[in-house]
Amino acid sequence: MTADGQITYREALREALREALSADDRVFLMGEDVGRYGGCYAVSKGLLAEFGPERIRDTPLSESAFVGAGIGAAIAGMRPVVEVMTVNFSLLALDQIVNNAATLRHMSGGQVGVPVVIRMATGAGRQLAAQHSHSLEAWYAHVPGLKVLAPATIPDARFMLGAALRDPDPVILFEHVMLYNASGPVPDGAGCEPIDRAVVRRAGRDVSLIAYGGTLAKALEAAEALAGDGIAAEVVDLRSLRPLDEATLLESVRRTRRAVVVDEGWRSGSLAAEISARLMEGAFWQLDAPVARVCAAEVPIPYARHLEQAALPQPAAVVAAAKAAMGAR
């Protein structure tokens, strides 16, 4: 926490971990370099000294084994928080997550629950190129049996983890790499929405900008720019990518009659695709324009800064899509 009562997203996550570790001795953290190194994005810095190596466990580079071990420990009554450095590396553990964590309850006829929380960084913007920068949230959101969360604000970074740990099923938490240094006032937890709700972050009557994780700030920036042109954009933060809070989305879009979905995933087969399908199914007769999408370009994320930025959804493209929707009557 900084002197002026501000806290960063990273610190909010750390506070959440500290609170969970203090409150429940079934909770432990494991992953690569979470202990001595302090976490690859420094989220767990200091926790080893505070909670010791039994509960802050450094693992070898073996994503499949330690994610799977987290699933196993959860089955047996522990409440593991497993950190995977980035979503790209989680692909080495995809088998454990999709074939075990997501299926065990159903496949065992309801006998085996998997209350594991798996945290990972996601997204681009740091010039880390194609093996470190992808947004594969939609892959996980595709899978029944998983819950998928994307904290985009300081309060959500602070309080979603606790709620995820209370959930009896596997929860995946996506932390966008560009958010770790974001800061805001220390949240107090009062008025924190349930984790499966989407939240309107800015009210408006003309068009709904639907975003999550790393794209929320871009949607808000676009809304500000649109306000300057007399267009009142509403900004909806999905928060939960699975399940999707369809009721909140439909309520917003039925009022504004237009929607732009902003998604750092690739457009084909994206969450944005799923959301626009649901809006079409549930609000077709209230729409004044086709649902628009602003997504990542269909290219592995490149290293060079100008190319990386060109590949990502940007506020200017959101503004343009919103204006096109306004003009499309």
Place this chain on the structure above:
Amino acid sequence: MSEAVKPHLSSAHLLGLLRQMVRIRRFEAKCAELYQAEKIRGFLHLYDGEEAVAVGVEGQLRPEDSIVSTYREHGHALVRGLSMAAVMAEMLGKREGCSRGRGGSMHIFDVAARFYGGNAIVGGGLPLAVGLALATRMQRGPGISACFFGDGAVAEGEFHESMNLAALWGLPVLFVCENNLYAMGTALDRAQACTDLRGRAESYGMPALTVDGMNVVAVEAGAARAIAAIRSGGGPFFLECRTYRFRAHSMFDAQLYRERSEVEAWRARCPIRLLSGWLQDSGMAHAGQIAAIEAAVDSEIAEATAAAEAGEWEPVGDLARDVYAGGDRQ
């Protein structure tokens, strides 16, 4: 393996090894400087301290052999003969870069040199090396494939699966483990139940050798032996090089996990200092020759950097080229 491979201990040969190590060291010092100046971005993993491994091993490879490396691959690329200017341009994200600015520091490629990339997924390159060797075998080609990876990679499933497959099919793969004792902040003995990594090879029936990775002559002799065994049809070989990285894992690393004194002790065994010391103590070379090498390397780096800086940015309109075959077609 019984075949004795005679080390070349001529002064010209040793000066050549020294020159390659100095090239890597000084090139990377320039990269660190450009990183501070924010011209190189993203992750930058320096090879500082480990130069003898790339130099000792690659000197024994032939043009028809293939190489797969990691994100700590600048040294491997330079020794392989990639243009320093093209590597530097890649670091700067220029279109003249060897990967057209798409890869950056972690993804240096040059297919003409059979350099199949820096790979930033730990262990991710090993199956590729097995496949390159498989193709060579099926095409009855002459080459072998060499893959470099760290001690950390040995814990990954892909390591074990690749070792087994290569051994099972008797493929010509040289597995070069750069054991620098740490995987990011995790010391070897905190990641491995058994820290003698040669044992992994033995369990797949694969011959293995451990060498002092700070001594370029020892690396060269070990590599020569391993490669001779592979070329004579003996199947894959595991070469462990014991080395140390002098600097941080990448540019963001407070190094909370190791003592300064440990780093200093290893620095005393710097491969460049070791070799130039021997050369001078034994009278095989004098200070003037070494200074001349350093001066020549410095001007090579200055020219490569100037050429890279003069490069252009890829037009944004070409963002999506090379996603599929056909260059700029999508």
